[in-house]
Amino acid sequence: MKVSTIPIVLVVACLLASPSTHASGIPEIGAEVWVEPGNTRQQIDGWMQTLADHQMPLARVFILRRAIHPLKDRWDFSLYDDVFESARQHHVGILATLDPNYPATTVAMQDENTDYINRVVMRYKDSPALDSWLLVNEPGDGPSADELAVAGYRNWLEKKYGTIDALNRAWAPWGGVYQSFGEIVPSTTLGGWGCANWADWMTYGRTYQTAQLKAIADAIRVHDQTHALHVNPRGLVSNLARMSDDLPAWRQFLTSMGASLHPAWHFLLLQSRDQFPLGISYVCDMIRGAAGPKPFWVTELQGGNNIYSGTRPLYPDRRDIIQWLWINLGAGADRVVFWALNARQSGTEAGEWSLLDLQDHPSERLQAAAAVVKVLQDNRDFFAGAKPVKSPITLILSLETMTLQLRYGDKNAHVFETLGFYQALQDLGVPVNVQHFDDYPWRAAEPGQVVILPHTSALSKKQAEDFSAFVAGGHRALVTGLSGFFDPLNHVWPMQTHPPLKEVLGGITKEYRYLESPVVVLQHPPLRLPALNLVGDIDNSSGTVLGEEDGRILATRQSSGSGQTIWIPSLIGNGAWFGDRLPLSRLLQDTFKNAIASVPFRFAERTPGLELRTLQNGNRYATIIANGTGQPIYCRLLAPDGYHPHFLVGDPRELIHSAAPIQAHETAVILWQP
Numbered sequence: 252m253k254v255s256t257i258p259i260v261l262v263v264a265c266l267l268a269s270p271s272t273h274a275s276g277i278p279e280i281g282a283e284v285w286v287e288p289g290n291t292r293q294q295i296d297g298w299m300q301t302l303a304d305h306q307m308p309l310a311r312v313f314i315l316r317r318a319i320h321p322l323k324d325r326w327d328f329s330l331y332d333d334v335f336e337s338a339r340q341h342h343v344g345i346l347a348t349l350d351p352n353y354p355a356t357t358v359a360m361q362d363e364n365t366d367y368i369n370r371v372v373m374r375y376k377d378s379p380a381l382d383s384w385l386l387v388n389e390p391g392d393g394p395s396a397d398e399l400a401v402a403g404y405r406n407w408l409e410k411k412y413g414t415i416d417a418l419n420r421a422w423a424p425w426g427g428v429y430q431s432f433g434e435i436v437p438s439t440t441l442g443g444w445g446c447a448n449w450a451d452w453m454t455y456g457r458t459y460q461t462a463q464l465k466a467i468a469d470a471i472r473v474h475d476q477t478h479a480l481h482v483n484p485r486g487l488v489s490n491l492a493r494m495s496d497d498l499p500a501w502r503q504f505l506t507s508m509g510a511s512l513h514p515a516w517h518f519l520l521l522q523s524r525d526q527f528p529l530g531i532s533y534v535c536d537m538i539r540g541a542a543g544p545k546p547f548w549v550t551e552l553q554g555g556n557n558i559y560s561g562t563r564p565l566y567p568d569r570r571d572i573i574q575w576l577w578i579n580l581g582a583g584a585d586r587v588v589f590w591a592l593n594a595r596q597s598g599t600e601a602g603e604w605s606l607l608d609l610q611d612h613p614s615e616r617l618q619a620a621a622a623v624v625k626v627l628q629d630n631r632d633f634f635a636g637a638k639p640v641k642s643p644i645t646l647i648l649s650l651e652t653m654t655l656q657l658r659y660g661d662k663n664a665h666v667f668e669t670l671g672f673y674q675a676l677q678d679l680g681v682p683v684n685v686q687h688f689d690d691y692p693w694r695a696a697e698p699g700q701v702v703i704l705p706h707t708s709a710l711s712k713k714q715a716e717d718f719s720a721f722v723a724g725g726h727r728a729l730v731t732g733l734s735g736f737f738d739p740l741n742h743v744w745p746m747q748t749h750p751p752l753k754e755v756l757g758g759i760t761k762e763y764r765y766l767e768s769p770v771v772v773l774q775h776p777p778l779r780l781p782a783l784n785l786v787g788d789i790d791n792s793s794g795t796v797l798g799e800e801d802g803r804i805l806a807t808r809q810s811s812g813s814g815q816t817i818w819i820p821s822l823i824g825n826g827a828w829f830g831d832r833l834p835l836s837r838l839l840q841d842t843f844k845n846a847i848a849s850v851p852f853r854f855a856e857r858t859p860g861l862e863l864r865t866l867q868n869g870n871r872y873a874t875i876i877a878n879g880t881g882q883p884i885y886c887r888l889l890a891p892d893g894y895h896p897h898f899l900v901g902d903p904r905e906l907i908h909s910a911a912p913i914q915a916h917e918t919a920v921i922l923w924q925p
Contacts, residue, residue, distance in 0.1 A: 276635035277627045278580050280620060281309025281346070282554060282592035282606055284334070288318050289596075292333045297611060298593055299341040305613070305621040306628065309382065310338055311346040311550070311588050314371050328374055335380045344382030346481070346588065347375060349471075353387045354463050356397035361466070368470040376475040383479035385550070386467040389511055391484050391494030394456030396439050403462075405432045407455045421740060422447040446658060447740045453654045454739070457497040468504040479506035483550035486517050487534045488670075490662050492653035498541035499690040507585065508542035509550035510534055515561030516553075520663055520670070524565075528862045528879035531575055533673055533685065535582030537648070539639070540686040546585035552576075554589035554606040554616060560599060569619035570916045574877045576623045577900070577918050581864025581875035583639040589620065626899050626920065633873060633922060637866040642682040643846040644701045646672055649688045651709040651739040664825065667783075668705035668732055671824030675835040680854035680863040680888070681847050693717035696726060701846045705824045706732025709739050715751035722755050723812030729842065730818045732785065732825075736760060745790075756818045757794025757809030763787050763820070771805050771821045773798035776841045780823045781830045787820025794818065817842055833857070852923075855887035861913065863888075872923040873899070876913060883912030894923045 284298045302310055312334055319328050338345050349371065351364035375381050394400055409432045412418040419428050425446060429435055437455075438448035468480050484496050487510055491498075498508065511517070518530045538547045552575060556566045567575070579587045594605035602609060606617040627634050652665045661667070669685075676683045688710075691702070694717065702721065707730075710718075715735060722728050735744055735752040744750045745759040753759050764786050771780040775797045786805070794807030797817070806819040827835040836857050840847060847853065852865045852874050861884055864875040872894070878884050890896075900920035913919060 277631050278584060278634065279307075279309055279586045280576070280588075280624055281307050281311065281344075281586065282589040283311040283313075283551070284592050285595050286312055286330060286334055287315065287595070288321075288330060290330070292337070294611075295333055295337045296341075299337045299343050301607070301611075301613065301617075302343050302592065303341040305617060306624045307620065308343055309346055309586065309588060310343045310592070311348060311385070313348045313388070314350055316350045316367055319371070320367070326370060331375070335375055335378045338380035339378065343380065345375075345378070345380045346383050346385060347371075347381060348385040348388050349467065351387060351467060353390065353467075354392070354395075354460070355466075356395070356399055358399070361399075364467070365470055368467065369474065372471050372474045376478065381478055383481055383506070384471055384475070385509075386464055386471075386480060386482045389483055389485040390460060390464060391486065391496050393493055393495050394437075394439075394452065394459055396437055400456075400459055401437060403459055404437050404452060404455050405435055407458060408432055408435060408451065411451075449658065450654055450740050453492055453495075453657070454651075456495040457492070457500070457650065460495040461497055461500045464501060465504045481505060481507050481509050481548065481550065483509040483511050483548075485511040487512075487537055488517055488520050488530050488666070490653045490657060490666060491648070492650050493657055493662070497650060497687075498538070499543070499687050502541070502543055502545060505545065507546040507548055508538055509548040510538045511551035511590070512549050512579075513551065513553040513561065513590065514567070515557045515563055515565040519562055520666065525860065525880040526674075527571075528574060528578055528877045529674055529677060531578045532582060532677065532862050532864070533670065535579055535584060536683065536685040539583055540684055541690070543690070547583065548586040548588065549579045549584050550586075550588050551590040552579065552587055553604065554591060555594070555604045555614070557600075557603045560603050567616065569615040570918070572616045572619040573623060573900075574879065574916065574918045576620060577875045577920060578862060578864060578877055580623075580627075580634075581639070581866055581873075583866075592617075630899060630922065633868050633871055634866075637868040637873060640682060640851060640865045640867050640872070642684050643699055643849060644676065644681065644703070644843065645684040645686055645691065646703050646705060647686060647688050647691060647707060649704075649707045649709060651688075651711065651714075652707050654739070655709040655737060655741065664732075664822070665706050665708070667828050668822060668824035671826070671828035671832065671835065672703055672705050672839075675824075675827050675832045675839055677862060678832065678836050678854075678857050678859045679840065679847065680852070680858065680861070681839075681850055682863075682865065688714055693721040694724070696721060696724070698725065699846065699849070700726045701843050702726070702728050704728065704730045704734040706734060706822060708733035708735075709737045709741075710735045710744070710752070711739055712751050715744075719752070719755040719811065722814035722816050725813040727814060727843065727846075728816045730756065730816060730820075732820065732822050733760075733763065733787070734820070753792070755809065755811050755816055757807050757816075758789050758791040758804075758818075760820055761788040761790040761804075769821065769826075771798060771819060771823060772800045773806055773838075775808075776838065778834050778838055780819070780821075780834045780838065781826035782821040782823050783825035783829055785822045789818065789820060832859075851891050853889050855889050858884060858886055860884045861886055870925055874919075874921045874923065876919045876921075878913045878915060878917055881915045883914050885912050890923060891925075893925050895925070897922045897924070
């Protein structure tokens with residue numbers, strides 16, 4: 252593709268939105284309206300009016316059990332009747348969040364949940380204000396050995412293994428010898444030798460949580476087959492197996508996929524505030540990947556200050572709100588809902604998180620959100636049909652690996668390896684997909700795809716076969732760390748008679764060395780890649796050697812069918828994340844240059860600290876460039892030849908200047924037309 256080089260500068264000046272009818276079809280922005288006993292109809296009307304005035308037509312509302320069922324045999328819906336009526340009058344849609352006992356641990360608790368759901372759904376399913384149901388708030392607590400879960404685990408094991416003898420063989424030598432499935436007690440701790448029992452228990456936990464969520468969805472569908480169903484997992488920049496999150500499995504009963512996304516809560520694995528835009532991009536890409544063909548939302552986005560109720564205090568200013576919103580929109584979010592419009596008066600999160608000040612007046616943050624809405628409305632012909640540009644590069648997440656790593660080593664090593672690659676690609680302005688292993692179309696991928704297995708240390712035989720078929724089908728792959736070293740029950744594949752990745756990798760692992768500050772030396776291309784502690788040596792059988800040192804083979808390239816695999820069995824993603832990521836970016840540029848060149852908009856040179864998102868609508872594009880750092884960053888874009896920029900956010904007069912910076916914490920939004 253012929254490209255031209257464009258220098259970019261930014262001086263953001265967003266005007267406040269004036270009241271107008273919300274344009275259907277463009278992404279929608281809303282906020283949680285926190286309503287609790289003691290709130291008056293006047294307060295509720297004021298909050299709904301505020302949303303309407305700022306062109307934010309969505310109000311997420313908790314239907315609190317304790318508010319409608321404060322005493323046994325007494326149900327009082329008057330508070331939420333006022334909410335739904337006020338929303339109707341102000342033309343605001345209610346995203347109703349159910350509040351069942353979750354997870355249900357006994358049959359009696361399940362019955363209580365069914366009664367609660369029946370009453371709420373029957374009361375409000377015909378309200379013109381109802382937009383959708385949220386099954387439960389922020390699922391994901393990991394399995395607990397309650398009576399329902401243990402009974403379900405035994406049934407699940409019997410279905411998986413068939414006979415108790417087959418289970419005993421699979422769990423040998425440390426799993427014990429059982430006479431029946433009924434006597435099995437789950438291994439719920441990380442210690443001891445029962446690793447197969449524990450791995451199966453954690454795997455079952457994902458199935459169990461999926462079943463619990465589906466039960467709530469089914470209970471809603473008994474009475475309401477019309478309104479959308481949604482859910483918002485939390486803490487997605489972390490080990491998902493710890494929370495029993497199997498996000499793609501939830502697609503079967505959801506209308507859309509969502510997420511809570513609070514920098515103050517969910518970004519502990521990030522090293523600095525400068526990386527918040529990166530974390531927001533990563534979560535959006537993960538949720539979009541899990542949503543598949545269905546829409547995705549950012550169901551909770553931090554809207555205000557927190558002092559005591561986050562993992563780190565944070566005040567997001569107007570520039571943060573503008574930046575976070577545009578990253579969400581550039582990633583393809585169908586809706587963005589702030590947490591929250593108004594602050595709670597007492598208890599958890601009291602006086603924090605809100606878009607309003609403590610006198611219920613609009614803050615600079617609410618005004619900033621309204622400014623973004625105005626840009627969407629003024630350019631609705633583009634944004635109503637815009638989608639993120641397709642990326643040919645996919646990072647693969649493995650729940651089996653995350654489960655294994657909860658028990659051994661750094662429980663976030665797979666996540667860090669993934670983040671290292673993600674950030675190295677973002678430095679190049681290259682979009683990337685993030686998908687779960689079993690959700691990727693290995694045998695039906697579009698031509699020219701690239702996948703990266705980042706320290707995917709646990710693979711089943713079927714997963715290895717799917718990956719091998721993908722490469723043989725004409726695609727390219729990069730495999731790092733201990734990828735393919737274990738099966739999901741912690742058996743070492745290279746020690747088996749027929750290691751399933753041997754042919755596609757061109758060899759097997761010889762051994763791993765734990766070093767203080769290792770460097771992987773490559774000759775093709777000539778690079779020195781920092782790694783974190785673990786360096787793998789290859790017992791090579793047919794691969795072309797790309798890197799060796801002191802007689803040890805450190806990297807190979809293997810052709811398989813019409814495809815190709817690069818194998819570097821060291822933690823080079825971790826090395827980039829915690830150290831210098833320039834060598835990794837250069838490796839990616841060299842190894843996947845054709846795939847990178849197919850991206851219509853990207854940085855002319857490596858530009859750390861900026862996030863680039865690109866939307867497409869027909870032959871038109873919009874690029875969103877976000878600087879999350881405290882320093883100006885110089886930026887030049889590679890754009891398709893013949894395209895002309897029009898700044899939607901930023902100063903078009905500065906476009907002609909060369910080597911001009913994007914200012915600290917600022918965001919540019921540029922519409923490109925031929």
